[in-house]
Amino acid sequence: MYSDTHSLGNKQEELELCAQPESYDVIGITETWWENSHDWKTTMDGYKLFWKDRKGRRGGGVALYVKEKFESMEVSYGDHKSSTECLWIKIRGIITKGDLMLANEEAYRLWKGIQIAIEDYKNLARACRDAVRKAKAQLELKLAKDVKYNKKGFFRYVSSKQKHREDRGLLLNRAGKLVTTNADKAEILNTFFASVFIGIAGPQVTGSSSYSNACVVPPVAEEGLVCGLLQGLNPHKSMGQDGIHPRVLREVADIVAQGHSIIFEKLWRSGDIPDDWKRANVIPIYQKGPKEGPGKLQAH
Known part of the structure; x- marks a missing residue:
């Protein structure tokens, strides 16, 4: 630890508070400004002190605190008359922890x-x-x-294996303005993809809407047919909204086929399907051309 104190006499307690928790091995201080009246304030528990004052005028001075566990001694290099305070200390010991x-x-x-x-x-x-x-x-x-x-x-x-993927970027709305938020982008893509699947109404079947009086008999969702369709699922396809992987349905087809056939039969006769079956995970994939238009993206 090193510090330039500019008069350490009134900062000795602060120095001890900084040094003791960190347990520094060597502490160097410059500008101590010590006098004989400050000798009683200079020592610190667990440290050996070496210091040198400026001779002839006020200020200056250097000090060095060395942990007592090290063998340390002051070294003299002849009688030089330099005005700079210098202190040479020889330290012997193992600083690295034993473990x-x-x-x-x-x-x-x-x-x-x-x-x-x-x-x-x-x-x-x-x-x-x-x-x-x-x-x-x-x-x-x-x-x-x-x-x-x-x-x-x-x-x-x-x-x-590609280094980077290109972002979807910005999209143009009907007003010709670029949208930046994810919610606006999703709304544009949802509107465009929904418009693609709007078909033209075909010829209507005349007659009673009730199957009890109709001449056409609705098909029967047989258990064997449902089991065969489940076993023919592509295991490489991704999961849907229900979170069930096609590979799982393929492996347990003979077990769940009966329950599925009953559900399909009832839904066919009622003419309605659950709302969960109408949901899908749609991912836009860029094809070619300008990236701002939703028509250049394919639903996946």
Whole structure:
């Protein structure tokens, strides 16, 4: 620790408050401005003090506090007449903590004396690199073979190798102004994607709306048909709003097929579907052309 105090006589208590909690090994002070009347205030518990005052005029002076656990002594380099106060101290002792030295010595002894451990480490590191390299090659080969059925996985891997991804950027609203907030962007994309799926009404079926008097018999959602459709789900597709992965439905198709067939049958007869089934995760993907228009984005 070093400090330029400009008269340490009235700051001794402050110095002790700063030094004791941190347990500094060496504390250097300049501009002590000490006199013989200040000798009783200079000592600190646990430290050995060396100091030198300015001769002939007021001010100046240097002091050095050294921990008592170190062997320290003042060194004289001849009788020089320099006006600058200088203090030379020789310090001997182990400053590094004992536990740290013991750990370093033990680690160095293992490294120095047992060459086999180093060779084993090199062999394991080499084997690990080879295993990672082979696993990476197998993954790339599998993605290339299954690209016809798992396009998402292939393009996801290709995208992960890119250095950066381009942002969606700003979008133009109907007034021709650029929108910046996420809420406004979502509203523009929602309006555009909804307009794409608005179809033209087809010919209406005449007759009674009640199935009890209708001539056409509604199809029956058979359990076997539902089970076959569930088993044909693509396991590489992402999850929907319900959080159930297609792979899970595919594996438990024979168990949940009966319940699903009953639900489908009742919904068909009632002519309505739950609101949760009308929701979807829509992700805009840029195709080509200006990025400000929503028509250049594809719903995914």
